[in-house]
């Protein structure tokens with residue numbers, strides 16, 4: 001049976017909401033919430049919304065930084081998992097993750113639906129892999145190196161996924177993260193950010209969500 005509950009899309013800021021709404025057109029299968037910048041605000045606003053109404057699941061969408069060689073500007077990154085690399089403790093022996101400390105996990109699962117990815121590839125270049133959820137936008141080579149060390153499948157970094165995913169998990173709901181790349185992760189160079197191409201790709205990513213929904217499917221339930 002098809003679940004008619006809407007899917008909650010959480011973006012950070014109003015321009016991202018407008019880009020997503022443009023792609024969704026008149027689809028009533030999705031609702032878009034501006035959740036703010038950063039994991040804490042995104043988690044709080046997502047949880048508040050999920051407590052008010054029933055949803056099928058949540059998708060975190062927006063712009064992101066792409067790791068060099070993994071996701072060029074204009075590419076859409078689809079998360080297979082998310083990692084919040086800064087949650088933990090420093091020690092003389094190196095960084096101790098929250099997992100190692102025994103207080104929880106820095107890794108959460110994300111749905112990366114093959115059918116949606118296939119549709120997306122018709123419109124844009126797509127990179128699938130881990131998306132980091134960070135407190136600070138990378139601006140130095142040293143931080144780039146640390147964040148690349150999280151594994152070869154790390155494709156992008158953004159600031160809200162872990163918050164939205166944590167709220168979804170509290171409500172037993174599936175989570176996906178779909179991000180268009182506006183800049184390359186590395187030494188801060190704001191002049192090189194390509195917002196126009198990122199917002200255009202974000203609209204295409206939303207258009208493809210509408211298309212799968214029009215086929216009677218959704219990101220979380222497609223089985224064909």
Ligand SMILES: O=C(O)c1cccc(C(=O)CC[C@H]2O[C@@H](n3cnc4c(=O)[nH]cnc43)[C@H](O)[C@@H]2O)c1
Pocket residue numbers: 012036037038062063064065066134136137138157158159160182183184185190
């Ligand atoms: O540093 C600046 O001057 C600057 C200019 C415009 C935007 C920013 C942001 O920090 C945007 C953060 C916002 O966008 C996502 N995002 C986009 N690129 C990255 C990135 O390379 N690393 C982390 N987050 C990124 C993020 O999810 C926020 O919602 C800065």
